[in-house]
Amino acid sequence: MxxxxxxxxxxxxxxxxxxxxxxxxxxxxAYELFTTKGIYDTSIDDIVKKAGVAKGTFYxxxxxxxxxxxxxxxxxxxxxxEKAVKATEEKALSDYTDIVIYVIDYIIEYLRENKKLLKLxxxxxxxxxxxxxxxxxxEYKIMEYIRKYFIKVINExxxxxxxxxxxxxxxxxxxxxxxxxxxxxxxxxxxxEMKPALFKMIKKMLAN
Amino acid sequence: MxxxxxxxxxxxxxxxxxxxxxxxxxxxxAYELFTTKGIYDTSIDDIVKKAGVAKGTFYxxxxxxxxxxxxxxxxxxxxxxEKAVKATEEKALSDYTDIVIYVIDYIIEYLRENKKLLKLxxxxxxxxxxxxxxxxxxEYKIMEYIRKYFIKVINExxxxxxxxxxxxxxxxxxxxxxxxxxxxxxxxxxxxEMKPALFKMIKKMLAN
Amino acid sequence: MxxxxxxxxxxxxxxxxxxxxxxxxxxxxAYELFTTKGIYDTSIDDIVKKAGVAKGTFYxxxxxxxxxxxxxxxxxxxxxxEKAVKATEEKALSDYTDIVIYVIDYIIEYLRENKKLLKLxxxxxxxxxxxxxxxxxxEYKIMEYIRKYFIKVINExxxxxxxxxxxxxxxxxxxxxxxxxxxxxxxxxxxxEMKPALFKMIKKMLAN
Amino acid sequence: MxxxxxxxxxxxxxxxxxxxxxxxxxxxxAYELFTTKGIYDTSIDDIVKKAGVAKGTFYxxxxxxxxxxxxxxxxxxxxxxEKAVKATEEKALSDYTDIVIYVIDYIIEYLRENKKLLKLxxxxxxxxxxxxxxxxxxEYKIMEYIRKYFIKVINExxxxxxxxxxxxxxxxxxxxxxxxxxxxxxxxxxxxEMKPALFKMIKKMLAN
DNA sequence: GATGAATGAGTCTTCATTCAT
DNA sequence: GATGAATGAAGACTCATTCAT
Numbered sequence: 102m103x104x105x106x107x108x109x110x111x112x113x114x115x116x117x118x119x120x121x122x123x124x125x126x127x128x129x130x131a132y133e134l135f136t137t138k139g140i141y142d143t144s145i146d147d148i149v150k151k152a153g154v155a156k157g158t159f160y161x162x163x164x165x166x167x168x169x170x171x172x173x174x175x176x177x178x179x180x181x182x183e184k185a186v187k188a189t190e191e192k193a194l195s196d197y198t199d200i201v202i203y204v205i206d207y208i209i210e211y212l213r214e215n216k217k218l219l220k221l222x223x224x225x226x227x228x229x230x231x232x233x234x235x236x237x238x239x240e241y242k243i244m245e246y247i248r249k250y251f252i253k254v255i256n257e258x259x260x261x262x263x264x265x266x267x268x269x270x271x272x273x274x275x276x277x278x279x280x281x282x283x284x285x286x287x288x289x290x291x292x293x294e295m296k297p298a299l300f301k302m303i304k305k306m307l308a309n
Numbered sequence: 310m311x312x313x314x315x316x317x318x319x320x321x322x323x324x325x326x327x328x329x330x331x332x333x334x335x336x337x338x339a340y341e342l343f344t345t346k347g348i349y350d351t352s353i354d355d356i357v358k359k360a361g362v363a364k365g366t367f368y369x370x371x372x373x374x375x376x377x378x379x380x381x382x383x384x385x386x387x388x389x390x391e392k393a394v395k396a397t398e399e400k401a402l403s404d405y406t407d408i409v410i411y412v413i414d415y416i417i418e419y420l421r422e423n424k425k426l427l428k429l430x431x432x433x434x435x436x437x438x439x440x441x442x443x444x445x446x447x448e449y450k451i452m453e454y455i456r457k458y459f460i461k462v463i464n465e466x467x468x469x470x471x472x473x474x475x476x477x478x479x480x481x482x483x484x485x486x487x488x489x490x491x492x493x494x495x496x497x498x499x500x501x502e503m504k505p506a507l508f509k510m511i512k513k514m515l516a517n
Numbered sequence: 518m519x520x521x522x523x524x525x526x527x528x529x530x531x532x533x534x535x536x537x538x539x540x541x542x543x544x545x546x547a548y549e550l551f552t553t554k555g556i557y558d559t560s561i562d563d564i565v566k567k568a569g570v571a572k573g574t575f576y577x578x579x580x581x582x583x584x585x586x587x588x589x590x591x592x593x594x595x596x597x598x599e600k601a602v603k604a605t606e607e608k609a610l611s612d613y614t615d616i617v618i619y620v621i622d623y624i625i626e627y628l629r630e631n632k633k634l635l636k637l638x639x640x641x642x643x644x645x646x647x648x649x650x651x652x653x654x655x656e657y658k659i660m661e662y663i664r665k666y667f668i669k670v671i672n673e674x675x676x677x678x679x680x681x682x683x684x685x686x687x688x689x690x691x692x693x694x695x696x697x698x699x700x701x702x703x704x705x706x707x708x709x710e711m712k713p714a715l716f717k718m719i720k721k722m723l724a725n
Numbered sequence: 726m727x728x729x730x731x732x733x734x735x736x737x738x739x740x741x742x743x744x745x746x747x748x749x750x751x752x753x754x755a756y757e758l759f760t761t762k763g764i765y766d767t768s769i770d771d772i773v774k775k776a777g778v779a780k781g782t783f784y785x786x787x788x789x790x791x792x793x794x795x796x797x798x799x800x801x802x803x804x805x806x807e808k809a810v811k812a813t814e815e816k817a818l819s820d821y822t823d824i825v826i827y828v829i830d831y832i833i834e835y836l837r838e839n840k841k842l843l844k845l846x847x848x849x850x851x852x853x854x855x856x857x858x859x860x861x862x863x864e865y866k867i868m869e870y871i872r873k874y875f876i877k878v879i880n881e882x883x884x885x886x887x888x889x890x891x892x893x894x895x896x897x898x899x900x901x902x903x904x905x906x907x908x909x910x911x912x913x914x915x916x917x918e919m920k921p922a923l924f925k926m927i928k929k930m931l932a933n
Numbered sequence: 934g935a936t937g938a939a940t941g942a943g944t945c946t947t948c949a950t951t952c953a954t
Numbered sequence: 955g956a957t958g959a960a961t962g963a964a965g966a967c968t969c970a971t972t973c974a975t
Contacts, residue, residue, distance in 0.1 A: 144943075144944060144945085145944075145945065145946085146943085146944075146945090156945095156946085157946090157947080160945095160946070160947080165945080165946085166945085
């Protein structure tokens with residue numbers, strides 16, 4: 102039996118698709134379970150059963166439970182940031198503070214609609230993971246892009262690089278904490294009530 | 310068989326003491342292990358062995374692993390706050406901002422010396438736990454005291470109660486994040502470098 | 518409820534017996550399975566099922582599969598040697614060569630009747646295990662006894678200690694190989710045909 | 726479609742060559758891994774990865790893991806013996822005992838330089854494997870050659886065939902045990918100290 | 934109150950083997 | 955012949971919890 106070049110291509114892409122399907126199923130099943138039952142209470146067994154693949158198949162694509170967790174969080178986190186940055190670019194805002202506020206607002210609104218993702222990210226997003234992202238060229242592009250983007254905007258302003266980085270860090274941490282607390286726990290108030298306070302604070306932080 | 314009031318008292322206090330010894334041993338063993346090996350890698354077996362009691366004894370004093378975790382964190386957290394507040398009171402500071410800064414500085418310095426405790430608290434201190442504290446009369450006292458203390462100080466300032474509570478919440482959350490990140494991970498800078506930025510920010514937050 | 522001293526003693530010995538029963542069941546089940554199915558094809562699951570205990574109970578008494586293997590082999594090997602030595606002592610033989618031959622003959626006959634044990638021992642008895650025996654006072658007694666026994670007999674003869682130890686080692690190794698090969702594999706001849714050749718060789722070895 | 730004799734030959738040799746490359750790679754990878762990591766800890770996956778072939782290819786040339794183990798050991802063992810015999814022939818020794826000693830000494834020195842091979846052979850060389858060799862014409866040649874060689878040498882001596890075979894067997898077994906124990910474990914002494922004792926013993930064994 | 938032997942469901946992980954391409 | 959994704963049974967080991975003493 103022999104195949105034309107076109108047929109062969111179809112075969113390969115089919116094979117690739119099949120591979121992708123199983124891996125994608127695992128990603129989706131794991132995400133669903135992690136956000137529903139929690140990471141701790143989700144076993145590899147649960148994941149493969151939901152994904153409809155054999156247990157061995159899991160270990161074909163992931164080293165262990167923590168590998169898939171990290172990859173999911175990285176994927177989701179960079180996806181949100183990417184969306185936020187793109188949406189902001191479209192707005193073509195000129196003021197530096199406006200840009201930061203717009204990005205943060207976009208992310209807040211996104212997480213408000215994806216409470217489960219917020220829970221997952223909050224408890225597991227760390228600087229260690231961020232370093233992994235930098236080691237991974239695919240994710241790196243976005244991360245690096247953001248870095249450059251902020252630096253560019255910053256340079257137009259007159260602020261020391263270190264000082265700015267620390268402030269940015271504090272803004273991110275504060276935003277994360279407020280999101281988690283107000284969206285998930287409604288504490289000390291819901292997100293709609295917290296937002297003005299948060300934005301006011303961020304503006305203060307950014308004002309020299 | 311009957312006892313005099315004095316005998317009864319002796320019995321109870323004896324029982325309480327005996328109970329206290331085993332319970333205290335369990336608390337201390339668990340704290341040592343949680344901060345050393347981490348919560349996940351500490352088993353009940355490890356705890357009872359270190360405490361020198363039988364396995365069944367654990368279940369005499371605690372419902373399960375999570376029960377003891379919560380109680381330890383609550384104990385430690387309120388103990389730190391208590392110390393911080395007392396130290397601040399002794400200073401007899403008059404300025405509202407100075408008081409807040411002093412309390413926070415005290416806590417930061419304490420956690421800098423107790424990195425293991427910082428790790429434990431950061432990953433497990435939540436508002437859910439705070440609600441538990443309110444249900445526990447002993448801890449409640451401290452929490453309530455702190456609340457009143459801050460409110461008193463605040464009332465001297467002209468700020469809306471709600472607004473102030475939200476700001477306070479943000480200050481606490483931000484401080485927690487900065488502590489963890491700079492003390493444990495040295496990211497984005499060590500605590501000595503972060504402190505001025507943090508205090509500057511807190512002052513901005515408190516400034517009307 | 519209270520117990521007399523006698524009752525308490527009964528309770529303790531009962532508990533001890535129960536413990537012994539489970540452990541003994543595990544030993545016996547494992548021995549039976551190792552000699553029947555082989556070590557490689559016997560799982561912990563097989564052992565606990567045959568022993569009629571829970572899986573966790575296995576790990577109460579043994580670290581892992583290799584722990585129980587070693588302990589069984591050590592137990593059995595020292596038991597055979599003990600029997601052989603005792604039987605030889607009863608004979609009150611005076612000649613040094615006769616004693617060695619008698620001990621070896623006893624062991625050969627014992628292993629001929631316990632082919633399964635022979636298989637197990639042959640493939641797993643090593644000097645590493647011997648060192649373990651020395652670390653274990655219980656087994657040590659027998660091992661040390663044998664050592665002293667041979668040394669005593671030897672001293673009556675005029676031979677250098679090292680030379681003798683090496684020769685003894687070779688006798689033991691040769692005997693082991695011949696036993697395994699002739700009893701289990703009937704190669705190059707059965708044990709009855711091999712024995713005269715072996716004994717002749719041993720006598721040559723012992724003759725100065 | 727038909728081929729000339731020459732074409733057919735080319736096809737076969739080509740197929741054989743292709744087959745040989747993959748098969749040889751598998752042999753070499755497996756040998757390297759078995760001697761390095763040990764048989765138990767080497768998986769088919771390890772072998773094919775090291776050999777640079779697909780997993781399925783392994784099953785094209787070998788039935789299973791034990792098949793390749795046996796074939797490797799057989800190959801290596803007969804190769805050593807072949808070398809030893811050839812080296813001895815070149816010496817043109819006349820004395821029967823000298824020949825045996827020379828062969829054994831050659832093998833000992835070879836194994837001393839190839840400790841990993843010694844380990845592999847010792848734990849897995851059995852008479853069962855020897856029977857396989859007889860079924861395999863390729864290996865048979867060498868084995869049969871050796872047999873004839875010894876018988877020839879022996880016939881010049883006056884000894885019963887059976888007796889001699891048994892003695893030879895014992896010499897081989899003893900040599901194997903001493904090699905393994907003294908070269909690998911240095912027990913009860915290193916090979917340089919054991920050699921004189923071993924040779925003395927072999928000479929005794931061969932002396933009628 | 935205190936003990937600690939016993940439990941067994943639950944979890945991760947491996948790996949020889951198959952088979953559609 | 956060659957591939958390598960997929961399989962899933964099999965295995966080792968853990969540990970919170972119970973309960974008879």
